[in-house]
Amino acid sequence: xxxxxxxxxxxxxxxxxxxxxxxxxxxxxxxxxxxxxxxxxxxxxxxxxxxxxxxxxxxxxxxxxxxxxxxxxxxxxxxxxxxxxxxxxxxxxxxxxxxxxxxxxxxxxxxxxxxxxxxxxxxxxxxxxxxxxxxxxxxxxxxxxxxxxxxxxxxxxxxxxxxxxxxxxxxxxxxxxxxxxxxxxxxxxxxxxxxxxxxxxxxxxxxxxxxxxxxxxxxxxxxxxxxxxxxxxxxxxxxxxxxxxxxxxxxxxxxxxxxxxxxxxxxxxxxxxxxxxxxxxxxxxxxxxxxxxx
Amino acid sequence: xxxxxxxxxxxxxxxxxxxxxxxxxxxxxxxxxxxxxxxxxxxxxxxxxxxxxxxxxxxxxxxxxxxxxxxxxxxxxxxxxxxxxxxxxxxxxxxxxxxxxxxxxxxxxxxxxxxxxxxxxxxxxxxxxxxxxxxxxxxxxxxxxxxxxxxxxxxxxxxxxxxxxxxxxxxxxxxxxxxxxxxxxxxxxxxxxxxxxxxxxxxxxxxxxxxxxxxxxxxxxxxxxxxxxxxxxxxxxxxxxxxxxxxxxxxxxxxxxxxxxxxxxxxxxxxxxxxxxxxxxxxxxxxxxxxxxxxxxxxxxxxx
Numbered sequence: 021x022x023x024x025x026x027x028x029x030x031x032x033x034x035x036x037x038x039x040x041x042x043x044x045x046x047x048x049x050x051x052x053x054x055x056x057x058x059x060x061x062x063x064x065x066x067x068x069x070x071x072x073x074x075x076x077x078x079x080x081x082x083x084x085x086x087x088x089x090x091x092x093x094x095x096x097x098x099x100x101x102x103x104x105x106x107x108x109x110x111x112x113x114x115x116x117x118x119x120x121x122x123x124x125x126x127x128x129x130x131x132x133x134x135x136x137x138x139x140x141x142x143x144x145x146x147x148x149x150x151x152x153x154x155x156x157x158x159x160x161x162x163x164x165x166x167x168x169x170x171x172x173x174x175x176x177x178x179x180x181x182x183x184x185x186x187x188x189x190x191x192x193x194x195x196x197x198x199x200x201x202x203x204x205x206x207x208x209x210x211x212x213x214x215x216x217x218x219x220x221x222x223x224x225x226x227x228x229x230x231x232x233x234x235x236x237x238x239x240x241x242x243x244x245x246x247x248x249x250x251x252x253x254x255x256x257x258x259x260x261x262x263x264x265x266x267x268x269x270x271x272x273x274x275x276x277x278x279x280x281x282x283x284x285x286x287x288x289x290x291x292x293x294x295x296x297x298x299x300x301x302x303x304x305x306x307x308x309x310x311x312x313x314x
Numbered sequence: 315x316x317x318x319x320x321x322x323x324x325x326x327x328x329x330x331x332x333x334x335x336x337x338x339x340x341x342x343x344x345x346x347x348x349x350x351x352x353x354x355x356x357x358x359x360x361x362x363x364x365x366x367x368x369x370x371x372x373x374x375x376x377x378x379x380x381x382x383x384x385x386x387x388x389x390x391x392x393x394x395x396x397x398x399x400x401x402x403x404x405x406x407x408x409x410x411x412x413x414x415x416x417x418x419x420x421x422x423x424x425x426x427x428x429x430x431x432x433x434x435x436x437x438x439x440x441x442x443x444x445x446x447x448x449x450x451x452x453x454x455x456x457x458x459x460x461x462x463x464x465x466x467x468x469x470x471x472x473x474x475x476x477x478x479x480x481x482x483x484x485x486x487x488x489x490x491x492x493x494x495x496x497x498x499x500x501x502x503x504x505x506x507x508x509x510x511x512x513x514x515x516x517x518x519x520x521x522x523x524x525x526x527x528x529x530x531x532x533x534x535x536x537x538x539x540x541x542x543x544x545x546x547x548x549x550x551x552x553x554x555x556x557x558x559x560x561x562x563x564x565x566x567x568x569x570x571x572x573x574x575x576x577x578x579x580x581x582x583x584x585x586x587x588x589x590x591x592x593x594x595x596x597x598x599x600x601x602x603x604x605x606x607x608x609x610x611x612x613x614x615x616x617x618x
Contacts, residue, residue: 028520029439033447036432036495039488040447044454047465054464108357111350118351124604125358128365131600131607134549136567137589140574141368144586147380151367154383183361235456243458246551250571264460271464272556281464288461295456 054281061275072282083283085258086266089174090287093262094241097178102233105185109192110218123190130186138180139250143167146176146251167252170259177247177260188233195229196222227306235298242291263287372587379582394583395591401569402576403561407588410569411595414548417479417565422543424487425494426536432489433498433532434524438510451499454492467556481557482550486543494539501535502528538606545596566592 030037055072057065076083108126112119132138145151146166153163166172199222207217245264248254254261263283271280332340363385370385372394378387399407435441436448470481489495509531513523529536551567558564564572570592573585600607 026441029435029441029444032431032435032439032520033441035428035487036435036451036489037447039428039485039490040450040454042469043466043485043488043490044457044462047462047469048457050465050468051461108354111353114347114350116347116350116354118354122354122358125362127604127607128597128600129361131545131596132365132549132593134546135593135596136549136551136570137592140570140585140589141364143574144371144379144582145364145367149380151364151383154380158383183364239456239458243460249551250574267460267463268552271467277464277468284461284464288458291458 051281051284054278055285056282057278059277061277065278068278072279073286075279076282076286082258082261082266086261086263087286089259089261090242090263093174093178093244093260094238096175097181097241097244098234098237100178101182101185101237102188102230104182105188105233106192106230108185109189109196110222112189112193113196123193126189127186130184133180133184134246136246136250139246142176142180142247142251168256170257173252173256174260177244177251180247180251181241181244188237191229191233192226195226199225224307228308231298231302231306235295238294238298239291242287368586368593369590372583372590374583376582379586391583392587394581394587397581398573398584398588398591401573403569403572405562407566407569407591410564410566411591413563414565414567417482417554418544418547420479421483421486421547422540424483425489425491425543426540428487428489429491429494429498429539430524430529430532430536432495433502434528436495436499437502438507438520438528451492451495455496463556470557476557477559477563478557479563482547482553491543494543498532498535498539502532505531534606537603541599541603541606544599548596 054065056067056069058068058071059065112122112126116122129138147153148163148165148168152166157163164172166176203221203225204217207221212220243264244262245268248260248262248265249268252260254265264287267280267283267287270276270283367383367385370387371379373390373392374387375389375391375393378389401407401410436444436451466481466485470476475481475484505528510523510527513527514520518526549567550565551571554565554568555571558568561572570585570588573588577584
């Protein structure tokens with residue numbers, strides 16, 4: 021607004037600047053520094069050069085295992101969740117009278133899913149004699165030892181996060197509803213089938229939100245903590261010992277702040293590289309119409 | 315996917331009897347919507363059933379809990395609630411609810427005020443470094459917390475804030491939740507400036523304009539911010555786990571984890587009963603204000 025000092029805006033954003041410096045920028049740099057030190061909270065940090073990283077990549081079996089299960093977890097959970105969210109959004113995007121009712125019902129798990137109470141519930145429904153096995157018994161399926169088998173334990177956490185598909189779905193639904201209906205009419209008149217219309221009209225038009233959901237869900241999945249901490253406690257045989265859990269144990273149980281920072285930085289670099297790849301590749305597959313989103 | 319009912323009606327003259335094509339299309343549309351309803355209802359039921367079971371199981375006896383997949387208790391009892399409420403600590407569960415509330419309220423108010431100021435600064439003013447600063451908002455949105463957590467802990471330890479609620483309040487009160495800042499900026503950018511400019515012409519200061527003109531228009535966005543912050547703080551586990559060490563200050567999330575660790579072996583219904591109570595505030599808030607949630611995520615995009 022004309023006439024005001026050009027620094028006036030800075031006053032309004034000053035809380036953000038202070039918070040950014042104190043709670044984000046400084047810790048970000050400090051953790052990079054700490055990752056090159058040996059620090060047990062009692063003495064002062066001692067510079068050890070590349071020792072932490074060297075140990076991580078050459079001698080730490082736990083890290084190998086943890087990194088592997090983290091990648092498996094992220095690369096199964098994110099696609100499953102997004103495909104499911106998109107599928108439901110597409111089914112919902114129709115002139116159904118009960119659309120709002122369904123949208124609400126599907127959204128409830130997203131609201132509650134992060135809660136410890138839901139993680140507790142998950143422990144009970146996947147227990148040996150829990151709800152899931154009792155349900156499977158109705159169909160004659162033998163009970164599955166969900167938490168005892170390294171192959172299925174991680175999947176219970178994947179299922180928990182897929183159960184929370186609601187927020188991704190609401191974003192997809194909003195995008196689907198903003199697609200210009202006249203495009204559908206034109207395609208239908210030209211004789212395109214429903215699948216063709218979806219594949220060649222709807223899908224390209226909603227790539228911006230697919231991209232957005234993909235990035236947000238991936239960054240989030242890499243940081244999954246509550247699920248494995250409460251439901252499986254990292255086990256069995258460390259099959260659900262995701263990297264955030266390892267970082268937590270190193271930092272706040274073993275008080276090895278330097279080593280924990282090094283793991284955190286490896287995790288950060290992985291997330292950053294994947295995000296950059298996504299942004300770089302988005303030029304090829306994300307379609308931005310001039311005035312799509314207001 | 316496109317629906318046939320959305321297509322222009324081929325029979326423009328309403329007096330005509332429906333054509334063969336029209337009958338076919340209508341039948342197809344009916345089958346289509348019946349199919350959609352079935353898929354949605356079945357999936358919806360599967361999704362909501364664990365929650366229904368949770369509520370039912372919290373009224374079951376321990377012996378009945380794992381005997382059938384049905385949710386209706388054969389001999390309903392509130393013993394789980396009575397025992398669970400007492401907890402194995404010197405405090406009742408009510409105490410932990412008050413702790414949660416005492417974390418949530420200052421944090422939410424701080425978030426709403428700081429986000430309003432910062433969003434106003436970004437959306438309505440030009441100042442040196444604005445673009446770079448705004449880029450940091452986006453970068454922080456994507457920055458994994460895991461990389462800043464350890465030094466943050468060390469910082470709060472050095473200033474003596476451990477085992478207090480300050481580490482949970484202060485970063486949010488400094489507009490530290492980039493998602494909320496971003497959401498309010500987006501909302502504010504979509505609001506026309508006419509009224510603000512008129513107020514400025516009439517001699518109002520920018521702060522007066524903010525309080526009397528902008529804030530009332532921002533209300534829907536601010537309500538969304540408060541609701542999400544309420545919900546996320548209620549659910550937050552890692553923050554209290556790292557910063558709060560004395561049981562006296564535990565919020566509900568830590569108290570629940572404590573109750574699993576101490577009563578796991580046999581008192582299932584106590585834990586489930588307290589889980590139901592822990593979910594209740596979020597559910598009540600959601601159903602009272604679901605419109606704001608849906609709008610909030612549709613405008614800003616959200617994690618969860």
